[in-house]
Each structure stands twice: as structure tokens, then as C-alpha cells.
Amino acid sequence: MIKVGIVGGTGYTGVELLRLLAQHPQVKLMAITSRKETGMPVAEMYPSLRGRVDLAFTDPASAPLAECDLVFFATPHGVAMAQAPELLAAGVKIIDLAADFRLKDTAEFERWYKMPHSCPHILAEAVYGLPEVNRDAIRKARVIGLPGCYPTSVQLGWLPVLDPKAVAAAGGDLVERTTLIADCKSGVSGAGRKAEVHTLLAEASDNFKAYGVTGHRHAPEIAQGLGAIAGKPVSLQFTPHLVPMIRGIHATLYARLTPAGARVDFQKLYEERFAGEPFVDVMPAGSTPETRSVRASNMVRIAVHRPAGSDLLIVLVVEDNLVKGASGQGVQVMNLMFGLPEDMGLTQLPVLP
Incomplete structure (x- = not known):
């Protein structure tokens, strides 16, 4: 089982990750963080997850993220790069749904996201998480910058x-x-x-x-x-x-x-x-x-x-935009990183009407 943590679980990409990972046969959810909602049961905010996700939101400072195999960041830009060095040192892999590890040019990143890049050495090794292009590199990666929608x-x-x-x-x-x-x-x-x-x-x-x-x-x-x-x-x-x-x-x-x-x-x-x-x-x-x-x-x-x-x-x-454009692609990338079938947990049919 892959032990997974989610930093920033209260937004739309966060709840989409929860929906997909709760159905994944090889995932154990370890922690979902939110400073503002610490202590609130996840299913209280998102009743669609009742009976499937029994975790409560925890403060990032006390969440057992270092005990995870993988941490997803469904956070504003700048959060993942601040926490990446400590998590990588603990052997935790990272998939960032924001832009911290997308643009290889730090000057370009600073121009568009209005903040300096705090760990260019980690950016240098990060892999752009578009499986149809970078499948082989994703399999060997520790850090993924997931594409935008x-x-x-x-x-x-x-x-x-x-x-x-x-x-x-x-x-x-x-x-x-x-x-x-x-x-x-x-x-x-x-x-x-x-x-x-x-x-x-x-x-x-x-x-x-x-x-x-x-x-x-x-x-x-x-x-x-x-x-x-x-x-x-x-x-x-x-x-x-x-x-x-x-x-x-x-x-x-x-x-x-x-x-x-x-x-x-x-x-x-x-x-x-x-x-x-x-x-x-x-x-x-x-x-x-x-x-x-x-x-x-x-x-x-x-x-x-x-x-x-x-x-x-x-x-x-x-x-x-929330699935292949964000969280679903993140799960697809996770499967590649851990040697699982690429479509595991992602075979849901589209919803009509």
C-alpha cells in the first residue's frame, strides 16, 4: 500500500484527490491538512465522502507527512517548495499540483508568480508530469511538477x-x-x-x-x-x-x-x-x-x-479540468512512480447528463 498525505485538502483539487484516492485499491490515506479547518472531519465539509474518508483535517505542523511514501500538494503556489527539502530528506516523494516545479527558468517563475524560487536545486531534478510525454522520466522521479489544466x-x-x-x-x-x-x-x-x-x-x-x-x-x-x-x-x-x-x-x-x-x-x-x-x-x-x-x-x-x-x-x-487537468493526472503519475498499472483507480466513466 502507498501511504499518501495531502497538503491542502479543502479546495476543489483536494477533494477531487480524496474522491479518487478513496477508491484506489493500493492507497492508504494518512493525513489531510488544513490550518483553518484543523479538527473538522473531512466528511463534514464534503458529505460526498461520508463512509469513505474517515480522517479529520490536521495542522500541517503536526501531520505525519514524513511517514508517507508520497505527499500531494493541492496548495497555493509557494507552499510545496517550502516543504520539499524536509520531505525529500525523509524519503518522501512529492507531486505538486501548483506551479512550484513546472517552469524550469526561475526568472520566468518569479515573473509570473511574483515570488522567488526557494529551492532551484530541487527544481532542477523535478520532472514535468505529463505522462504521454515524460512517462519514463516520471517512473524514476522523486519530485513532479504537475501540468496546469x-x-x-x-x-x-x-x-x-x-x-x-x-x-x-x-x-x-x-x-x-x-x-x-x-x-x-x-x-x-x-x-x-x-x-x-x-x-x-x-x-x-x-x-x-x-x-x-x-x-x-x-x-x-x-x-x-x-x-x-x-x-x-x-x-x-x-x-x-x-x-x-x-x-x-x-x-x-x-x-x-x-x-x-x-x-x-x-x-x-x-x-x-x-x-x-x-x-x-x-x-x-x-x-x-x-x-x-x-x-x-x-x-x-x-x-x-x-x-x-x-x-x-x-x-x-x-x-x-479537475481530473485529467489536475488530480486525476496526479493519480496517473503516482501509479507510474510506484510501478502500478497506469489506470489503477482511474477507470470511472464520465458522468452524464
Whole structure:
């Protein structure tokens, strides 16, 4: 059994971790921390967990985190890097759902997250937790920086066209790497459980708006990941939007084809690249995936389109931002780190309607 602790168990990603880990056959939950809610039974805050999670929230200072095999951080940025040295010294592995171990450039981290990075030596060894790209490295890692929700959808959507093997087979780049566009929409749970005006019912309901148009902190993470996939620089325009639903991400990706790319069968390319991937479903040609088709599951669904008479490739990607975009991907990564079947505890079907 894997002894697991969760730091920051009161937010949406925290409760999603609890939902998934409570059903995992190889996990023993050791501790769930919250300074503010110390002593409160978890099931009192989240009645959906009654009968499945009998722990109470504990203060991080007294929680038996050093006795765990793995600790998840479902916390604000900056918390994981403050506690990582002590936990690693105790032999505990770490999966951070925040941004502390995502961006390899500490100056870039400081620019977007407005704090200095306190342990760049640990950042240097951290592995970016996107299994479809870094599966082998994840298996050997002590520290995982889990991708953000938007970056997961965008990177998986463009992975096949930037893969060096596909580029070599076509005799050159398939798409123009400097003009990529990611037009992405997310439900309000992506903003977290904290009280903010823009997520109030009267503000978010019956409304649809863009934000972060001139710059969003997921943009450098996406560019870093796509550049690592391609082996050369990639630039993009990333525009997120808030839509009046609770959970889900829909990414519409646009890329201009090169002469080499114009000759490629992209449906076949995507089907072959993701063949055998347990959580990526390449849909039949002409499909338009819906966010409800992945709700509460770890599945990503992708559809590829080439509009007639256009030199554009359009890729549609849907995921649940709290599952494959956060906690579910964390459990998938945990399974790899501990040599378990990758889909263990993650076979839940999407919820409809």
C-alpha cells in the first residue's frame, strides 16, 4: 500500500484527490491538512465522502507527512517548495499540483508568480508530469511538477504534429511553429474554491468572457512544454475564457500548415500517436467532442479537422479540468512512480447528463 498525505485538502483539487484516492485499491490515506479547518472531519465539509474518508483535517505542523511514501500538494503556489527539502530528506516523494516545479527558468517563475524560487536545486531534478510525454522520466522521479489544466489540453492537442518523428517522416515541420493559436474555455472550478467576485453566481452565470489576453501564466508553461516536445522553440497566442459551467475545458487549437504538413493524413497521425494511451481518445473524423463527454473522468477526447479550402489544421480537445487537468493526472503519475498499472483507480466513466 502507498501511504499518501495531502497538503491542502479543502479546495476543489483536494477533494477531487480524496474522491479518487478513496477508491484506489493500493492507497492508504494518512493525513489531510488544513490550518483553518484543523479538527473538522473531512466528511463534514464534503458529505460526498461520508463512509469513505474517515480522517479529520490536521495542522500541517503536526501531520505525519514524513511517514508517507508520497505527499500531494493541492496548495497555493509557494507552499510545496517550502516543504520539499524536509520531505525529500525523509524519503518522501512529492507531486505538486501548483506551479512550484513546472517552469524550469526561475526568472520566468518569479515573473509570473511574483515570488522567488526557494529551492532551484530541487527544481532542477523535478520532472514535468505529463505522462504521454515524460512517462519514463516520471517512473524514476522523486519530485513532479504537475501540468496546469490548460497546458495539459494544449500540449496533448499539438503533441502529434510537433513530434520529431512525425516531422522527420514528413521531411519538415508540419505546421508553422511561430503562429500557433490556443483558444481555450474553462469552467469556474478552475479558479479554485476561494471567494472571488468574478466566480460569484451572479457574475459567472449567463456570461462568457476572455481573460489574460495580454498574458497568462500558463502561456510560458505551454511554450516550454511544446518546445521540449518539438526540440526547438515554439511560440503561441494563448487566450483563456471563463464559461458558465462548473467543470471542463474545451481547447480549440489552430495551426497553419506547411507544404510538408499539407500532404499529411492527420487523422491517421493522431490515431497512431495516441494508440495505446489509456486516457487519450482520438475521435472519428468529423467529430466535435463535448466537455460533458469527459466530466468526472481522466479521459481527454481529441478531434482533428482540416476545413475545405483552408491551410489551417484545427484540433479540438476536451478534458475535465479537475481530473485529467489536475488530480486525476496526479493519480496517473503516482501509479507510474510506484510501478502500478497506469489506470489503477482511474477507470470511472464520465458522468452524464
